[in-house]
Amino acid sequence: MxxxxxxxxxxxxxxxxxxxxxxxxxxxxxxxxxxxxxxxxxxxxxxxxxxxxxxxxxxxxxxxxxxxxxxxxxxxxxxxxxxxxxxxxxxxxxxxxxxxxxxxxxxxxxxxxxxxxxMGSSEKNGVWAERCAGCGNCVLGLTGGICPIARCSKRIFNGPCGGSSKGKCEISPDVDCAWQLIWDRLKQLGQTELYSQIMAPKDWRSARDGGPRRIVREDMAI
Amino acid sequence: MAFADKLKSKSFLYLAEMETPKGVDLAAFADNGRHLKGRVDAVLVPDLSHAVMRLAALAGASVLKDLGLEVIVQFSCRDRNRLALQGDLLAAHVLGLSNVMATAGEPIEHGDQPGAKAVGDLSPAEFLEAAAGLAQGRDMGGRELVGKPKFCMGASVASFQDAAGAKAAVDQGASFLIAPPVFDLEAFAPLAAELKDCGATLIASVLLLKSVGMARYLNQNVPGVNISEATIKRIRSASDRPAECVKVAAETVQGLKELCGGALLMTAGWEDRLPQILDLATQ
Missing domain, CATH: 3.40.50.2300 (Response regulator)
Incomplete structure (x- = not known):
């Protein structure tokens, strides 16, 4: 939401x-x-x-x-x-x-x-957390269902950075390191080979960087 | 004479734009620079213009300065956040490059790395504020600097939309304003009149047309550009079209002498023609 x-x-x-x-x-x-x-x-x-x-x-x-x-x-x-x-x-x-x-x-x-x-979801009653940055090209299938853009402070791919310590992000002990979460989940899923595959630099045109976005569904147009 | 002092002199100023090379071979870049020595009041070095990756403007500007040219360095707000812009402004001062201006930058998808992420942390107006703050010894975070840089700041009229915006840039400390390419002197005259006594030197851009196709492309795709059919016909019917293009540009420069404080020659890769345009324009 x-x-x-x-x-x-x-x-x-x-x-x-x-x-x-x-x-x-x-x-x-x-x-x-x-x-x-x-x-x-x-x-x-x-x-x-x-x-x-x-x-x-x-x-x-x-x-x-x-x-x-x-x-x-x-x-x-x-x-x-x-x-x-x-x-x-x-x-x-x-x-x-x-x-x-x-x-x-x-x-x-x-x-x-x-x-x-x-755009986020409810973690518990009264707490909402960011989950999606609307980048227009979802990679959750490669990252254990955890978004590195929305949840890594540096929005980096192929992480983590040097600021990850004991599962937490250097910006605050209250913030989970997204790449730690990704690694843990990939291990759980038996998909650690996905982690070793280096992702290519992201094409940000699908995100806001390509200008204001629209979705046109000709099959829906009246 | 420093560019800042030339701005105060009332004489018509000649500027030339020089793109840095896409690579590290500086031979042609430096050669073109040498031909401009003593012929222009300053060379403007764009910063990754048209979103095309090339040698950084600061490095190109430094090379030209070492050749004895007065240089204006552009900073694209598209590619750097406020940390990098301020850091590079300090770098410019340290390198002896005190003439600075910002551009918002063309859209990344128009360039040669269309998947890149745009920054756009500051607008050119905020850049001016940041540079003015640095010159007073403070960064945007309010922290005191060790040693104060000095800048002669400029602004692009296009970045500030119109004359009213350009005047706001002058209030923020811009001492020169670069107007978009002029193809029609009559159409440019009202803007020139409005900015005549704004407190900054108005410098009009003169873009060298390289072909009939380029003229038609600009007419069709760039808002506000209106190259007359007479000009297009003149280039098309010339026996030596590139030479005719040079003449058209030089005539525009001559016409501008009555309207504003200077001309910025933009040759889009034909920097070797700059001396010819200057020869004809200064006759």
């Missing part, structure tokens, strides 16, 4: 300062799962904004709405009926959702209320 965290309240108050009536819009997908921008978080932020602005002597009308999926134009369309009533839309979706809404409602300021962090 895409993970996110709510922006600091000071920054949020600053960004809504010019407005008197806003629509706070959550998303029922990834940001709900990571407790950053679902219906519950929308309600909490709306209350905090109303109280904060009341205290400042500049009341703010905050209406709440949570879309099924903010990154989908079909669902973003649901805002069309009400959006004209507001000075701004404040989105608690990831950057994809914010941009989908901004693209649809060109004349209206659309402000992000969360910082989109990474």
């Amino acid at each position: 895409i993970t996110a965290e709510r922006k600091p309240m000071e920054e949020i108050f600053h960004s809504v300062e010019p407005y008197g009536k806003i629509l706070l819009v959550g998303c029922n997908e990834c940001v709900t799962v990571c407790h950053a921008g679902g219906r519950k978080e929308v309600a909490m932020l709306a209350s905090a904004l109303r109280m904060g602005r009341l205290k400042q002597g500049a009341p703010l009308t905050v209406d709440e709405m949570t879309l099924e999926r903010q990154c989908d134009p079909e669902y973003a369309e649901e805002l069309a009926l009400v959006v004209d009533q507001y000075d701004a839309v404040c989105s608690m979706a990831c950057g994809c959702g914010v941009q989908t809404v901004a693209e649809r409602y060109q004349g209206l300021p659309v402000l992000p209320m969360v910082n989109t962090e990474f």
